[in-house]
Amino acid sequence: MDEKVILLVEDNYKDVLLLIRAFKKNNINNRIDVVRDGQRALDYLFSEEGVLPAMVILDLKLPKLDGHEVLRQIRSNERTKQLPVVILSSSDDYKDIDKAYAAGVNSFVSKPVNIDDFTTTVRDLGLYWLQINKTAH
Amino acid sequence: MKARNSVRTKFLIAFTLLFTLGFLATELVNIAGLPFSSFNGWAGNARQEAASHLTLVADLNQNELKHWFVERFSDVQIIINNEITTADFSTLAAFSHHMELDGGVDEGSWSQLRHRGDFNRISTFLSLVKMTHGEGQVNPYETIRIIDIETGRVLVSTDDVEIGSVPDIDKNFWIENTRAGQTSIVNVALNLGDSFPHLAIAHRLMDMNKTVIGVVILEVTVEDVFKPLFETRSGLGDTGEVVLVDENSRILMPLRHSLKDGSTARVLEHKIEAKPATLAAAGYEGLIESNDYRGHEVMAAYRHIRVSPNWGVGMVIKIDKEQLYAPVSQSVRASLWVVTIGLGIMVTLILILIRQLTRPMRQMAQVATQLAGGDRSVRSNLNTKDEMGLLSTAFDGMADNIELTWQKLEHRSAELKLVNQELESFAYSIAHDLRAPLRAIDGFSQALLDDYGEALESEAREYIGYLREGSQEMGHLIDDLLKLARVTQGEICMGKVNLSECAAEILQKMKDSDPERVVTTYVAPGGVVKGDTRLLTVVMENLLGNAWKFSSYEQHTYIEFNVVHKSGRVLCQVKDNGVGFDMAYENKLFEPFHRLHSNEEFEGSGIGLATVQRIIHRHNGHLQVKSKVGEGASFCFELDSGEAGSG
Numbered sequence: 001m002d003e004k005v006i007l008l009v010e011d012n013y014k015d016v017l018l019l020i021r022a023f024k025k026n027n028i029n030n031r032i033d034v035v036r037d038g039q040r041a042l043d044y045l046f047s048e049e050g051v052l053p054a055m056v057i058l059d060l061k062l063p064k065l066d067g068h069e070v071l072r073q074i075r076s077n078e079r080t081k082q083l084p085v086v087i088l089s090s091s092d093d094y095k096d097i098d099k100a101y102a103a104g105v106n107s108f109v110s111k112p113v114n115i116d117d118f119t120t121t122v123r124d125l126g127l128y129w130l131q132i133n134k135t136a137h
Numbered sequence: 138m139k140a141r142n143s144v145r146t147k148f149l150i151a152f153t154l155l156f157t158l159g160f161l162a163t164e165l166v167n168i169a170g171l172p173f174s175s176f177n178g179w180a181g182n183a184r185q186e187a188a189s190h191l192t193l194v195a196d197l198n199q200n201e202l203k204h205w206f207v208e209r210f211s212d213v214q215i216i217i218n219n220e221i222t223t224a225d226f227s228t229l230a231a232f233s234h235h236m237e238l239d240g241g242v243d244e245g246s247w248s249q250l251r252h253r254g255d256f257n258r259i260s261t262f263l264s265l266v267k268m269t270h271g272e273g274q275v276n277p278y279e280t281i282r283i284i285d286i287e288t289g290r291v292l293v294s295t296d297d298v299e300i301g302s303v304p305d306i307d308k309n310f311w312i313e314n315t316r317a318g319q320t321s322i323v324n325v326a327l328n329l330g331d332s333f334p335h336l337a338i339a340h341r342l343m344d345m346n347k348t349v350i351g352v353v354i355l356e357v358t359v360e361d362v363f364k365p366l367f368e369t370r371s372g373l374g375d376t377g378e379v380v381l382v383d384e385n386s387r388i389l390m391p392l393r394h395s396l397k398d399g400s401t402a403r404v405l406e407h408k409i410e411a412k413p414a415t416l417a418a419a420g421y422e423g424l425i426e427s428n429d430y431r432g433h434e435v436m437a438a439y440r441h442i443r444v445s446p447n448w449g450v451g452m453v454i455k456i457d458k459e460q461l462y463a464p465v466s467q468s469v470r471a472s473l474w475v476v477t478i479g480l481g482i483m484v485t486l487i488l489i490l491i492r493q494l495t496r497p498m499r500q501m502a503q504v505a506t507q508l509a510g511g512d513r514s515v516r517s518n519l520n521t522k523d524e525m526g527l528l529s530t531a532f533d534g535m536a537d538n539i540e541l542t543w544q545k546l547e548h549r550s551a552e553l554k555l556v557n558q559e560l561e562s563f564a565y566s567i568a569h570d571l572r573a574p575l576r577a578i579d580g581f582s583q584a585l586l587d588d589y590g591e592a593l594e595s596e597a598r599e600y601i602g603y604l605r606e607g608s609q610e611m612g613h614l615i616d617d618l619l620k621l622a623r624v625t626q627g628e629i630c631m632g633k634v635n636l637s638e639c640a641a642e643i644l645q646k647m648k649d650s651d652p653e654r655v656v657t658t659y660v661a662p663g664g665v666v667k668g669d670t671r672l673l674t675v676v677m678e679n680l681l682g683n684a685w686k687f688s689s690y691e692q693h694t695y696i697e698f699n700v701v702h703k704s705g706r707v708l709c710q711v712k713d714n715g716v717g718f719d720m721a722y723e724n725k726l727f728e729p730f731h732r733l734h735s736n737e738e739f740e741g742s743g744i745g746l747a748t749v750q751r752i753i754h755r756h757n758g759h760l761q762v763k764s765k766v767g768e769g770a771s772f773c774f775e776l777d778s779g780e781a782g783s784g
Binding site: 112 | 570572573575576577579580581582583584605608609611612615616619623671
């Protein structure tokens with residue numbers, strides 16, 4: 001399980017910290033690579049020598065390129081289009097949700113304000129997607 | 138666009154009706170006269186004229202006939218009251234009786250009679266009487282003879298051949314009637330091949346001692362007096378006819394027309410049943426409008442001429458009503474033609490006129506239609522100085538106003554759209570930007586507790602707990618506010634929503650979340666309404682959630698969802714047996730953030746019912762609430778039915 005890398009695209013460093021804490025708390029000790037904006041996320045994913053992460057956790061509101069655009073580009077690239085992408089956003093607007101699912105997101109999760117709920121959500125996400133990936137190999 | 142009951146048609150119908158009615162009234166007055174006035178009209182005049190004419194002709198003819206018969210009877214009187222006849226015939230009769238008794242009734246004995254003085258005197262006298270009417274006029278007498286009362290033989294006659302014979306007609310007829318006491322008898326007969334009958338007037342002859350000794354018989358030709366009548370039209374017109382009948386209504390001369398069955402009536406045989414003839418035959422006189430022997434409607438004057446106690450003549454002088462009214466109907470026909478042509482011209486003129494009149498109307502209608510269709514640039518611009526011009530000006534002014542208002546509205550709506558967008562992005566910001574810091578507060582408070590909890594005093598840990606509480610409360614507020622904002626904005630996506638299923642699902646979820654609670658629920662089936670699934674689900678979640686929440690202190694919770702259908706609408710009710718509330722606060726209930734209970738009693742933001750009310754309003758519904766403290770609450774709302782036929 002440890003070799004599976006999670007790519008976290010998130011500009012809010014507090015959220016990054018909380019997310020990493022949540023993973024740790026749930027004994028998910030995969031490597032988590034963090035990028036701060038959409039462009040860097042694409043650079044990370046589209047670099048020839050880089051290894052693809054096991055899953056991408058994507059925020060919607062990002063500097064430079066927003067989450068929707070990043071998702072679109074991931075899905076339109078031959079190499080990354082099967083990549084599990086989960087949107088973890090503060091938004092629970094149905095417009096965002098519809099748009100993300102239409103663009104081919106695997107899961108759309110609203111970030112709960114309550115840290116306990118947040119932790120549970122993050123745990124479920126990690127377990128589910130990393131587990132799926134594992135059995136698929 | 139075509140008007141179904143166009144002005145043109147209405148005008149046309151109105152004018153035509155008016156014209157026709159006017160004509161009919163005038164014509165009616167013309168023909169029939171004015172009611173309750175002395176003005177008679179054509180028909181009345183024609184009748185009066187015909188009546189007086191018929192009366193005149195009838196009186197003239199009656200007089201003529203009467204006079205003619207009087208003449209005959211005065212001739213009779215001359216014969217019977219003359220000494221020559223009375224004295225000489227008794228001697229002649231006595232002689233003939235002797236002659237007969239002697240057995241000599243052959244030619245020789247009759248020539249003996251011819252040489253007698255009395256015979257010759259009577260013969261000469263009778264010839265004289267016969268000849269009296271011979272000068273300048275047709276002699277009415279064929280034969281004048283005297284027959285013997287005893288034997289019935291002709292003893293004297295103007296026709297020498299007859300002498301000694303018994304006349305054609307049965308001798309008993311004359312003799313028996315005379316003996317029976319009749320003074321004068323008239324007999325009518327028709328000779329074979331004749332058109333006019335033959336009349337025999339008989340009168341008893343008495344001697345000085347008033348003993349009846351014979352019968353004087355005058356054979357009379359009526360042709361001479363009847364024929365002029367038959368042929369006469371004397372101003373009666375083509376259909377004028379004189380009909381003569383005897384006392385039994387049998388015709389005395391030929392009829393001019395065939396009978397109803399087409400046959401020709403035979404003189405002295407055919408009996409007329411028609412009223413004028415029967416009245417005349419019965420002795421009445423007057424004027425009548427009735428049917429004649431053909432069944433035709435006629436106007437007839439009828440008269441009676443009494444000839445003898447046993448015989449009289451009924452006379453009918455008639456003309457066909459058809460002829461009577463011929464001038465009237467002719468003039469009616471003529472005026473009908475005039476009216477028809479007039480009507481045609483009038484209709485054409487009216488059509489042209491109305492076309493002229495309605496053209497601006499049609500133009501206006503077209504402009505109005507275009508305007509209604511969305512082309513706001515069109516104007517009627519009639520520029521006429523009549524009422525239509527006024528209308529056009531007013532209409533164009535209105536169109537200008539519409540255009541102006543439209544522009545204003547468009548401007549406003551653009552502004553509103555902008556504001557809306559701003560609001561939406563504002564809400565979005567709240568969601569995204571406010572939640573993250575809150576999460577940070579909550580998250581790092583927890584992190585603080587997790588990592589350094591042991592190093593902190595218990596009071597400090599308590600404070601950190603409050604920190605988390607506060608941030609979480611704010612998080613809920615933000616969630617609810619966002620919900621309310623989305624409900625108010627956003628488009629409604631109409632569809633069929635089954636509220637019964639929705640309610641059942643929500644209730645099941647709530648039961649699952651707290652299996653310990655004793656809850657009885659009832660969900661009525663068939664709550665299918667027209668609306669936005671997402672929004673109506675929010676309504677059900679809120680109402681059922683409230684019911685669940687405010688009945689949480691009951692030992693046994695009852696929650697109902699009821700449905701009533703009424704004419705295309707569905708009335709839904711969510712009812713609980715919870716704490717309820719005072720209806721005095723009903724208005725406050727729907728204000729956002731306004732709460733009737735403390736947070737310690739019941740958690741909540743006070744947004745739920747405000748949201749519910751807005752959603753119901755946006756569905757053209759109405760939310761009603763009924764409650765009493767401690768007796769639960771019931772929320773009712775009405776929505777359009779989602780069933781077929783409700784539109």
